[in-house]
Every structure is written in C-alpha cells, then in structure tokens.
Amino acid sequence: MTESVSVHTVTDGVARVTWDEQLSGLGLVEAIGIVQPHVDRALAVHDRVEAWVGPEDVAGQRIATWVGLRREGVMRGVATLEAGSGTGDRVVFARLSGDPSSSEPDGFRALLNSFLPRKRAISQLLVRDHDERVLLCQLTYKNDWDLPGGVVEVGESPQLAVAREVSEELGLELPAGPLLLTDWLPPWGGWDDALCLVFDGGRHDPAVLDAMVKQPREIRDAEFCTPEQVIDRCADFTARRVRAALANVGTGAPAYAESGRTDRP
Numbered sequence: 001m002t003e004s005v006s007v008h009t010v011t012d013g014v015a016r017v018t019w020d021e022q023l024s025g026l027g028l029v030e031a032i033g034i035v036q037p038h039v040d041r042a043l044a045v046h047d048r049v050e051a052w053v054g055p056e057d058v059a060g061q062r063i064a065t066w067v068g069l070r071r072e073g074v075m076r077g078v079a080t081l082e083a084g085s086g087t088g089d090r091v092v093f094a095r096l097s098g099d100p101s102s103s104e105p106d107g108f109r110a111l112l113n114s115f116l117p118r119k120r121a122i123s124q125l126l127v128r129d130h131d132e133r134v135l136l137c138q139l140t141y142k143n144d145w146d147l148p149g150g151v152v153e154v155g156e157s158p159q160l161a162v163a164r165e166v167s168e169e170l171g172l173e174l175p176a177g178p179l180l181l182t183d184w185l186p187p188w189g190g191w192d193d194a195l196c197l198v199f200d201g202g203r204h205d206p207a208v209l210d211a212m213v214k215q216p217r218e219i220r221d222a223e224f225c226t227p228e229q230v231i232d233r234c235a236d237f238t239a240r241r242v243r244a245a246l247a248n249v250g251t252g253a254p255a256y257a258e259s260g261r262t263d264r265p
Helices: 028-045 058-066 105-115 158-170 206-211 227-233 236-247
Strands: 005-011 014-019 048-053 070-079 087-096 120-128 134-139 149-151 179-185 194-203 219-225 255-258
Touching: 005 028, 014 028, 028 048, 028 058, 048 058, 058 070, 058 087, 058 105, 070 105, 120 158, 120 236, 134 227, 149 158, 158 194, 158 219, 179 236, 194 236, 206 219, 219 227, 227 236, 236 255
Parallel strands: 014 048, 120 194, 179 255
Antiparallel strands: 005 014, 048 087, 070 087, 120 134, 120 149, 134 219, 179 194
C-alpha cells in the first residue's frame, strides 16, 4: 500500500504529496500512518510540502489535515500531477519546514484554525431621530436601502467596526452602543451565510446629517425614514431586522433572529 503514495518536487524547495483513491478508502488512522512518513521525509529536505485534494474528496481532505498540513484555500481550474485528471478545482493543504508540529499546542491550534469554519460578520448601526425614524442608506451596489454599517475585518471588534464603517462611508462619528440584535443571514444572491450584529447608535437630531460626507463608491444617499419608508425601501428581511432591533431598544439584553425573524422555535 505504501506505493500508493508519491512525493514529487514541483519547484525548488517545494514537494507535493499525492495518493490514490484506494488510500482514501482506508480507515483514517491507517491512512495517516501510511502518508505521515512520506510527509516527514519530504519536510526534511524541502521548505514546503503540499497536497492538492479535490473539493469532493472529504476523506482525502481529512488525511491531509491530520498528517499536519494546514488548509490554505481553493485553487480553481488548475492542472494537477495526476495522470489524465486534466484541470479542476483543488483544495490546497501545506506545511512549511518552520511550522511547529501539530503535536505541539501552538501547531495544533494553527492546524485547527486553518480548516474550522469562518463565518462572515456584518455590523450595522440603528440610529434614530426624535420622531423614531431610522437612518437608512441607499447603496450603489443594490436597489434596496439598508442600515449603515459593513463587513467586520479580520481581527476587528464588531462594535468598533460599525463605527469605522459609518465614519468611512458617511463621514459621521457615531459611537456604537450596546448590541441589540444578532441576525443570522442564510446564503443569498451569491453570498455565503453571515451573522449581522446590530448595535444601538442612539437618538440624534436629523441635523446630524448636515455633516455627512458620502463615500460615492458605496453610498448614493442617506436619510431618516419612517416605518412605512423602511418597509417600502428595504428588502423584506432587512425590514424585519430593523423592526426586531427597534423592539429590543432599552431591554438590556440582545435578541436573536434568523433573516430578521425572532419567532423561530
């Protein structure tokens, strides 16, 4: 069975390990025991050892992971070393010679971090005026209006992220208060699923918009809107999110919703 594993030098300092489908059909422990020595030997003479695994090959991805190769991402439409396989998508796993071993705590955490799910986070701000109208933005990249805010960057606090987004897109300094709502958004329109966190932006005089400086690439307009305008201008799930966030102002405990619905079992 060891002949089913091959190691090829693909460029200076880089080796790629491959195995056939028969190996992927073995038990995980047995397969790891077969592949691991090849990876270890390759790392002794190469700076990088990698494996390219088909997206549908779940067993192969598990083998690559548990021999200590970190998931790096998906390469689309690439040619592979396997005879007759042509081109296709491949999940890339790799380990560098300087990476800590997965038997060490730091190395094991890095290994897990490379393949565990990463869910997109969006932060939005619920800003009201004294007539309980809600600040909405007309966006350049979609037809419906939405609450001000945006995507949380890697390693960034969601609460600080929404204040940054409002500053960058509207030129307004509006600190984010307590969390009002966590809204799970299912996959939609080409987007993966995400968590939308709505923070309390407080109550402000409408004149606050006099200082607004719109980021023209993303913002067409922004204004305080009545509940009727929210329903008319927003996508239905956004209107539900606004309604759920408003209902939770002053309660002292954030609510949970899915696509704006808080009445799920």
